[in-house]
Amino acid sequence: MRDVHAREFLQDVGLPVDHLLFASAEPETRIVESDGIKRNLLKIGEGGDYEEFCVDIESGEIVSLSTSDSSIWHVNDSPVMFQRCLEEFMARFPYGGEGLDLAEREALADELGRALIGIDATALRDDPGFWCGLLGDVAIGDYSEE
Known part of the structure; x- marks a missing residue:
């Protein structure tokens, strides 16, 4: 992951393992094209049946990825x-x-x-x-x- 702060936070502190809104998952790489731009994402968790939480490898932002239509929505500026x-x-x-x-x-x-x-x-x-x-x-x- 290129964003150093996001990587350090995820390694040293981490996100909740099991939360009402978020369940952690084994990291998996996702490459998704959105608005003509290829985005490199790292899956870190799941939200609902068709929702994955990912970290954008370039920016460190948290996004929600719909596995049903590959739409990407901004969630937060960083894992913190x-x-x-x-x-x-x-x-x-x-x-x-x-x-x-x-x-x-x-x-x-x-x-x-x-x-x-x-x-x-x-x-x-x-x-x-x-x-x-x-x-x-x-x-x-x-x-x-x-």
């Missing part, structure tokens, strides 16, 4: 920022209880969004994208206490 955003998500979890209405759930999503931007100004850069989609999920009650 990704870890901090994952921690912020869990620090606030669960996002309300059964009695919350839509406006209250949307307020919780907005608060989380502001916190994510405070950690990494690029976190909500892609819409739709990983964090933007997650905020929508929070707003509809997917991460509430049931």
Whole structure:
């Protein structure tokens, strides 16, 4: 990996092995063409059925790769920022209880969004994208206490 800071963080600190939003995986190289540009990625984890988390080998940014259509979405500027955003998500979890209405759930999503931007100004850069989609999920009650 050419980005030294990303490599050092992943080697020395690492990301969570098992998280509600992220499951670590054996590193695998991915070469994906996006908008006419070939991107060299290193798979580091999985999110959902068709979602892989990867580090861009050149920039060190974390991206979400859809294995169904090879679309790539920015997640965070670096593995450090990704870890901090994952921690912020869990620090606030669960996002309300059964009695919350839509406006209250949307307020919780907005608060989380502001916190994510405070950690990494690029976190909500892609819409739709990983964090933007997650905020929508929070707003509809997917991460509430049931």
